[in-house]
Amino acid sequence: MRTKLDQVTIIDDDPIFVFGITRIMELANFCDSFTVFKNGQEAIDYLRPCFLNGDKVPELILLDLNMPVMDGWQFLDEFVRIPCEKKVVLYVVTSSINPQDIKRARLYEEVTDYAVKPVTLHQLKKILENFPEEL
Numbered sequence: 001m002r003t004k005l006d007q008v009t010i011i012d013d014d015p016i017f018v019f020g021i022t023r024i025m026e027l028a029n030f031c032d033s034f035t036v037f038k039n040g041q042e043a044i045d046y047l048r049p050c051f052l053n054g055d056k057v058p059e060l061i062l063l064d065l066n067m068p069v070m071d072g073w074q075f076l077d078e079f080v081r082i083p084c085e086k087k088v089v090l091y092v093v094t095s096s097i098n099p100q101d102i103k104r105a106r107l108y109e110e111v112t113d114y115a116v117k118p119v120t121l122h123q124l125k126k127i128l129e130n131f132p133e134e135l
Contacts, residue, residue, distance in 0.1 A: 002131040005031040005059045011043045011075065012064035012093070014038070017117060021062065021093075024121050030128070031060075039067045040075030046082050051084040058088060060127070062119075065094040065101060089131065091115055 008031045012018055018036055018115035035058070043061075059104050065072035072092060079090075092105045092114045100122055105114045115123060 004029060005128070006032040006033070007031065007056060007058045007060075009043065009058040010034060010036045011040060011060045011061065011067070011072070012065070013038045013067040017064075020119070021119055024119070024124060028121055030124055030126055033120050038069075040070030040072060042069075043075060044070065044078045045105070046070070047079075048082055048112045051086075054085075057084065057086055060131075061088055061090045062093045063090060065092060065096055065105075073104075074109070076110065080108065080110055087132070089127075091127065093117060093119055 008025065010018060010021060014020075022034060022036070032045060035046070037046065047057070049055070063072050063075060070078075076103070088110070089112045090110050092101075092111055093116075094101070094109075094114075095117045097116055102114050105111050
């Protein structure tokens with residue numbers, strides 16, 4: 001079982017959520033570092049070269065669905081087109097409890113799971129417990 005991740009990427013425009021999740025991650029010693037993007041476009045612009053050049057890519061992405069500029073769905077559509085040899089664990093983390101959103105998210109094989117905000121320390125521990133060893 002993994003006890004800590006190297007790199008986590010958070011894609012969310014809600015400063016309160018971002019503050020809370022980063023604080024919980026720090027308190028739990030969840031990862032060595034994290035990057036935060038306010039929308040999917042910022043994230044794609046940063047991540048695409050990392051994946052294409054084989055630079056340090058995140059082990060885990062926490063993706064919100066409802067954001068300005070490029071929402072989570074648009075991000076996913078772009079993300080799946082990026083060739084990458086390394087598997088990335090991606091959680092949709094949103095306030096949406098709409099069954100259609102959950103069903104749609106599960107259509108993407110890149111989406112590991114769907115979590116409803118707020119994310120708790122217990123949920124982060126579960127992510128680590130279930131994290132694939134081969135990454």
